Amino acid sequence: MSEHGRLVLAGAPIGQAADASPRLRDLLTTADVVAAEDTRRLRRLATDLEVEIRGRIVSYYDQNEAARAAELIESLRAGATVVVITDAGMPGVSDPGYRLTSLAVEAGIPVTALPGPSAVTTALAISGLPSDRFCFEGFPPRKQGERARRLAELATEQRTMVFFEAPHRLEECLAAMAEAMGPDRRAAVCRELTKTYEEVRRGGLAELAEWAAGGVKGEITIVVSGHVPGQGSMEDAIALVDEMVGNGTKAKDAISEVAKSMGLVKRELYDAVHRRA
Numbered sequence: 001m002s003e004h005g006r007l008v009l010a011g012a013p014i015g016q017a018a019d020a021s022p023r024l025r026d027l028l029t030t031a032d033v034v035a036a037e038d039t040r041r042l043r044r045l046a047t048d049l050e051v052e053i054r055g056r057i058v059s060y061y062d063q064n065e066a067a068r069a070a071e072l073i074e075s076l077r078a079g080a081t082v083v084v085i086t087d088a089g090m091p092g093v094s095d096p097g098y099r100l101t102s103l104a105v106e107a108g109i110p111v112t113a114l115p116g117p118s119a120v121t122t123a124l125a126i127s128g129l130p131s132d133r134f135c136f137e138g139f140p141p142r143k144q145g146e147r148a149r150r151l152a153e154l155a156t157e158q159r160t161m162v163f164f165e166a167p168h169r170l171e172e173c174l175a176a177m178a179e180a181m182g183p184d185r186r187a188a189v190c191r192e193l194t195k196t197y198e199e200v201r202r203g204g205l206a207e208l209a210e211w212a213a214g215g216v217k218g219e220i221t222i223v224v225s226g227h228v229p230g231q232g233s234m235e236d237a238i239a240l241v242d243e244m245v246g247n248g249t250k251a252k253d254a255i256s257e258v259a260k261s262m263g264l265v266k267r268e269l270y271d272a273v274h275r276r277a
Contacts (some may be wrong), residue, residue, distance in 0.1 A: 001173070005110075010028075010085045010113070025260055031053075035060035037059075037086040039057055072100055107241050137150075155180050174212055177205045181224065186221070188202045238269075238276060241269070
Protein backbone atom coordinates (compact mmCIF):
# COMPACT_ATOMS: atom_id res chain seq x y z
CA MET A 1 0.00 0.00 0.00
CA SER A 2 1.09 3.57 -0.61
CA GLU A 3 2.02 5.89 2.26
CA HIS A 4 -1.13 7.94 1.74
CA GLY A 5 -4.47 6.45 0.76
CA ARG A 6 -6.15 7.58 -2.44
CA LEU A 7 -9.72 7.36 -3.68
CA VAL A 8 -10.10 6.90 -7.45
CA LEU A 9 -13.48 7.28 -9.17
CA ALA A 10 -13.14 5.16 -12.31
CA GLY A 11 -15.28 5.67 -15.38
CA ALA A 12 -16.51 2.35 -16.80
CA PRO A 13 -17.52 1.65 -20.42
CA ILE A 14 -21.21 2.33 -21.04
CA GLY A 15 -21.57 -0.36 -23.68
CA GLN A 16 -18.36 -1.57 -25.26
CA ALA A 17 -15.57 -3.05 -23.14
CA ALA A 18 -13.13 -1.90 -25.82
CA ASP A 19 -13.79 1.70 -24.74
CA ALA A 20 -11.91 1.04 -21.49
CA SER A 21 -8.68 3.00 -21.27
CA PRO A 22 -5.24 1.44 -20.66
CA ARG A 23 -5.22 3.33 -17.34
CA LEU A 24 -8.38 1.53 -16.23
CA ARG A 25 -6.80 -1.81 -17.05
CA ASP A 26 -3.70 -0.92 -15.03
CA LEU A 27 -5.72 0.43 -12.10
CA LEU A 28 -7.88 -2.67 -11.80
CA THR A 29 -4.75 -4.82 -11.48
CA THR A 30 -2.95 -2.61 -8.94
CA ALA A 31 -5.68 -1.24 -6.65
CA ASP A 32 -5.80 -2.48 -3.07
CA VAL A 33 -9.61 -2.37 -2.97
CA VAL A 34 -12.14 -2.26 -5.82
CA ALA A 35 -15.61 -1.18 -4.71
CA ALA A 36 -18.08 -2.21 -7.41
CA GLU A 37 -21.77 -1.47 -7.87
CA ASP A 38 -22.17 -5.03 -9.16
CA THR A 39 -19.28 -7.41 -8.46
CA ARG A 40 -20.46 -9.85 -11.12
CA ARG A 41 -20.38 -7.18 -13.82
CA LEU A 42 -16.94 -6.09 -12.60
CA ARG A 43 -15.59 -9.62 -12.96
CA ARG A 44 -17.15 -9.87 -16.43
CA LEU A 45 -15.48 -6.58 -17.40
CA ALA A 46 -12.14 -7.84 -16.08
CA THR A 47 -12.53 -11.01 -18.16
CA ASP A 48 -13.35 -8.97 -21.28
CA LEU A 49 -10.30 -6.78 -20.65
CA GLU A 50 -8.13 -9.83 -19.89
CA VAL A 51 -6.94 -8.39 -16.59
CA GLU A 52 -6.65 -9.95 -13.14
CA ILE A 53 -7.96 -8.01 -10.16
CA ARG A 54 -5.50 -8.75 -7.38
CA GLY A 55 -6.97 -6.47 -4.73
CA ARG A 56 -9.99 -7.03 -2.51
CA ILE A 57 -13.37 -6.73 -4.27
CA VAL A 58 -16.32 -5.37 -2.27
CA SER A 59 -19.86 -4.49 -3.26
CA TYR A 60 -20.83 -0.82 -3.17
CA TYR A 61 -24.38 -0.03 -4.22
CA ASP A 62 -27.28 2.19 -3.17
CA GLN A 63 -28.57 -0.02 -0.36
CA ASN A 64 -25.22 -0.54 1.40
CA GLU A 65 -23.51 2.72 0.43
CA ALA A 66 -23.73 4.37 3.86
CA ALA A 67 -22.29 1.44 5.80
CA ARG A 68 -19.72 0.53 3.16
CA ALA A 69 -18.48 4.11 2.84
CA ALA A 70 -17.41 4.14 6.50
CA GLU A 71 -15.51 0.89 5.99
CA LEU A 72 -13.77 2.19 2.87
CA ILE A 73 -12.74 5.38 4.63
CA GLU A 74 -10.88 3.24 7.16
CA SER A 75 -9.07 1.46 4.34
CA LEU A 76 -8.14 4.82 2.82
CA ARG A 77 -6.86 6.08 6.17
CA ALA A 78 -4.71 2.95 6.39
CA GLY A 79 -3.07 3.90 3.08
CA ALA A 80 -5.03 1.84 0.56
CA THR A 81 -5.76 2.82 -3.01
CA VAL A 82 -9.53 2.38 -3.30
CA VAL A 83 -11.22 2.33 -6.70
CA VAL A 84 -14.95 2.93 -7.07
CA ILE A 85 -16.49 1.61 -10.28
CA THR A 86 -20.16 1.42 -11.25
CA ASP A 87 -21.93 -0.66 -13.86
CA ALA A 88 -21.41 2.03 -16.51
CA GLY A 89 -20.24 5.63 -16.67
CA MET A 90 -18.86 7.79 -13.88
CA PRO A 91 -19.44 7.04 -10.19
CA GLY A 92 -21.52 9.70 -8.45
CA VAL A 93 -23.51 10.59 -11.59
CA SER A 94 -26.87 8.99 -10.70
CA ASP A 95 -24.78 6.11 -9.33
CA PRO A 96 -23.09 5.37 -5.98
CA GLY A 97 -19.98 7.41 -5.21
CA TYR A 98 -21.03 10.78 -3.86
CA ARG A 99 -21.25 9.78 -0.19
CA LEU A 100 -17.78 8.19 -0.12
CA THR A 101 -16.26 11.11 -2.05
CA SER A 102 -17.75 13.59 0.41
CA LEU A 103 -16.41 11.67 3.41
CA ALA A 104 -12.95 11.38 1.83
CA VAL A 105 -12.82 15.11 1.14
CA GLU A 106 -13.84 15.86 4.74
CA ALA A 107 -11.12 13.51 5.98
CA GLY A 108 -8.45 15.17 3.83
CA ILE A 109 -7.93 12.03 1.73
CA PRO A 110 -6.83 12.62 -1.89
CA VAL A 111 -9.63 12.05 -4.40
CA THR A 112 -9.07 11.77 -8.13
CA ALA A 113 -10.91 10.43 -11.16
CA LEU A 114 -9.98 8.18 -14.01
CA PRO A 115 -11.99 9.71 -16.88
CA GLY A 116 -14.20 7.44 -18.90
CA PRO A 117 -17.37 7.30 -20.99
CA SER A 118 -20.52 9.01 -19.73
CA ALA A 119 -24.03 8.61 -21.11
CA VAL A 120 -24.69 12.26 -20.20
CA THR A 121 -22.06 13.83 -22.44
CA THR A 122 -22.32 11.13 -25.11
CA ALA A 123 -26.05 11.73 -25.57
CA LEU A 124 -25.57 15.49 -25.47
CA ALA A 125 -22.91 15.34 -28.18
CA ILE A 126 -24.96 13.28 -30.63
CA SER A 127 -28.36 14.82 -29.89
CA GLY A 128 -27.95 17.65 -32.38
CA LEU A 129 -29.14 20.11 -29.72
CA PRO A 130 -27.13 23.06 -28.34
CA SER A 131 -24.30 21.77 -26.15
CA ASP A 132 -22.53 24.97 -25.12
CA ARG A 133 -24.62 25.20 -21.91
CA PHE A 134 -26.42 22.25 -20.37
CA CYS A 135 -27.61 20.80 -17.07
CA PHE A 136 -28.02 17.21 -15.90
CA GLU A 137 -31.29 16.44 -14.09
CA GLY A 138 -30.89 12.71 -13.44
CA PHE A 139 -34.07 10.62 -13.19
CA PRO A 140 -37.35 12.60 -13.07
CA PRO A 141 -39.55 11.82 -10.04
CA ARG A 142 -41.60 8.68 -10.47
CA LYS A 143 -44.80 10.02 -8.92
CA GLN A 144 -46.97 11.92 -11.36
CA GLY A 145 -47.53 15.01 -9.19
CA GLU A 146 -43.89 15.38 -8.17
CA ARG A 147 -42.76 14.89 -11.76
CA ALA A 148 -45.22 17.50 -13.05
CA ARG A 149 -43.95 20.03 -10.50
CA ARG A 150 -40.30 19.36 -11.33
CA LEU A 151 -40.90 19.66 -15.07
CA ALA A 152 -42.91 22.84 -14.59
CA GLU A 153 -39.92 24.34 -12.77
CA LEU A 154 -37.69 23.35 -15.71
CA ALA A 155 -40.04 24.63 -18.43
CA THR A 156 -38.22 27.97 -18.62
CA GLU A 157 -34.71 26.53 -18.18
CA GLN A 158 -32.69 27.98 -21.06
CA ARG A 159 -29.91 25.39 -20.99
CA THR A 160 -30.18 22.05 -22.79
CA MET A 161 -31.33 19.44 -20.27
CA VAL A 162 -30.21 15.81 -19.97
CA PHE A 163 -32.28 13.17 -18.14
CA PHE A 164 -32.10 9.46 -17.44
CA GLU A 165 -35.29 7.40 -17.54
CA ALA A 166 -36.35 3.78 -17.26
CA PRO A 167 -37.69 2.34 -20.54
CA HIS A 168 -41.07 1.35 -19.06
CA ARG A 169 -41.66 4.94 -17.91
CA LEU A 170 -40.41 6.64 -21.09
CA GLU A 171 -43.78 7.27 -22.78
CA GLU A 172 -45.30 8.71 -19.61
CA CYS A 173 -42.25 10.87 -18.98
CA LEU A 174 -42.14 12.28 -22.52
CA ALA A 175 -45.87 13.03 -22.41
CA ALA A 176 -45.39 14.90 -19.13
CA MET A 177 -42.52 16.85 -20.66
CA ALA A 178 -44.69 17.74 -23.65
CA GLU A 179 -47.40 18.98 -21.29
CA ALA A 180 -44.99 21.10 -19.27
CA MET A 181 -42.66 22.36 -22.00
CA GLY A 182 -44.76 22.24 -25.13
CA PRO A 183 -45.42 19.44 -27.65
CA ASP A 184 -42.96 20.81 -30.20
CA ARG A 185 -40.00 21.33 -27.85
CA ARG A 186 -37.08 19.65 -29.60
CA ALA A 187 -35.62 16.59 -27.93
CA ALA A 188 -33.66 13.42 -28.56
CA VAL A 189 -34.10 9.99 -27.02
CA CYS A 190 -30.83 8.06 -26.99
CA ARG A 191 -31.13 4.31 -26.45
CA GLU A 192 -28.39 1.73 -25.83
CA LEU A 193 -25.56 4.21 -26.40
CA THR A 194 -22.40 2.67 -27.94
CA LYS A 195 -24.03 -0.79 -27.97
CA THR A 196 -24.95 -2.97 -30.93
CA TYR A 197 -28.53 -1.67 -31.15
CA GLU A 198 -27.81 1.99 -30.46
CA GLU A 199 -30.68 4.22 -31.58
CA VAL A 200 -31.27 7.98 -31.47
CA ARG A 201 -34.76 9.37 -32.07
CA ARG A 202 -35.08 13.13 -32.60
CA GLY A 203 -38.23 15.24 -32.79
CA GLY A 204 -40.78 17.15 -30.76
CA LEU A 205 -41.67 15.86 -27.30
CA ALA A 206 -45.21 14.87 -28.28
CA GLU A 207 -43.93 13.07 -31.37
CA LEU A 208 -41.38 11.17 -29.30
CA ALA A 209 -44.01 10.24 -26.70
CA GLU A 210 -46.15 8.76 -29.48
CA TRP A 211 -43.16 6.77 -30.73
CA ALA A 212 -42.39 5.48 -27.22
CA ALA A 213 -45.97 4.22 -26.84
CA GLY A 214 -44.95 1.25 -28.98
CA GLY A 215 -42.58 0.05 -26.27
CA VAL A 216 -38.89 0.76 -25.83
CA LYS A 217 -36.13 -1.36 -24.31
CA GLY A 218 -32.61 -0.67 -23.08
CA GLU A 219 -30.76 2.12 -21.30
CA ILE A 220 -32.37 5.51 -21.99
CA THR A 221 -30.97 9.05 -21.97
CA ILE A 222 -33.22 11.99 -22.91
CA VAL A 223 -31.88 15.34 -24.15
CA VAL A 224 -34.30 18.29 -24.25
CA SER A 225 -33.61 21.70 -25.76
CA GLY A 226 -33.82 24.73 -23.49
CA HIS A 227 -36.54 27.37 -23.46
CA VAL A 228 -36.09 30.24 -25.92
CA PRO A 229 -37.35 33.42 -24.20
CA GLY A 230 -38.79 36.49 -25.81
CA GLN A 231 -40.87 34.77 -28.46
CA GLY A 232 -44.05 36.50 -27.27
CA SER A 233 -45.19 38.55 -24.30
CA MET A 234 -47.60 37.13 -21.74
CA GLU A 235 -49.84 40.21 -22.08
CA ASP A 236 -50.18 39.72 -25.83
CA ALA A 237 -50.84 36.04 -25.31
CA ILE A 238 -53.63 36.69 -22.81
CA ALA A 239 -55.22 39.19 -25.19
CA LEU A 240 -55.12 36.64 -28.00
CA VAL A 241 -56.66 33.98 -25.75
CA ASP A 242 -59.47 36.39 -24.85
CA GLU A 243 -60.07 37.10 -28.52
CA MET A 244 -60.24 33.41 -29.42
CA VAL A 245 -62.56 32.63 -26.50
CA GLY A 246 -64.77 35.54 -27.56
CA ASN A 247 -65.01 33.93 -30.99
CA GLY A 248 -66.19 30.64 -29.52
CA THR A 249 -62.97 28.68 -28.91
CA LYS A 250 -62.80 26.75 -25.65
CA ALA A 251 -60.41 28.40 -23.17
CA LYS A 252 -58.27 25.26 -22.82
CA ASP A 253 -57.88 24.93 -26.60
CA ALA A 254 -57.14 28.64 -26.99
CA ILE A 255 -54.44 28.55 -24.32
CA SER A 256 -52.82 25.49 -25.90
CA GLU A 257 -52.82 26.99 -29.40
CA VAL A 258 -51.55 30.42 -28.31
CA ALA A 259 -48.79 28.95 -26.14
CA LYS A 260 -47.60 26.82 -29.04
CA SER A 261 -47.69 29.62 -31.60
CA MET A 262 -45.95 32.17 -29.36
CA GLY A 263 -43.31 29.88 -27.85
CA LEU A 264 -44.70 30.14 -24.33
CA VAL A 265 -45.07 27.47 -21.66
CA LYS A 266 -48.73 26.36 -21.64
CA ARG A 267 -48.91 25.97 -17.87
CA GLU A 268 -47.59 29.49 -17.32
CA LEU A 269 -50.10 30.96 -19.78
CA TYR A 270 -52.90 28.96 -18.17
CA ASP A 271 -51.95 30.30 -14.73
CA ALA A 272 -51.68 33.86 -16.02
CA VAL A 273 -55.12 33.70 -17.66
CA HIS A 274 -56.77 32.35 -14.53
CA ARG A 275 -54.96 34.72 -12.15
CA ARG A 276 -56.27 37.60 -14.23
CA ALA A 277 -59.78 36.13 -14.12
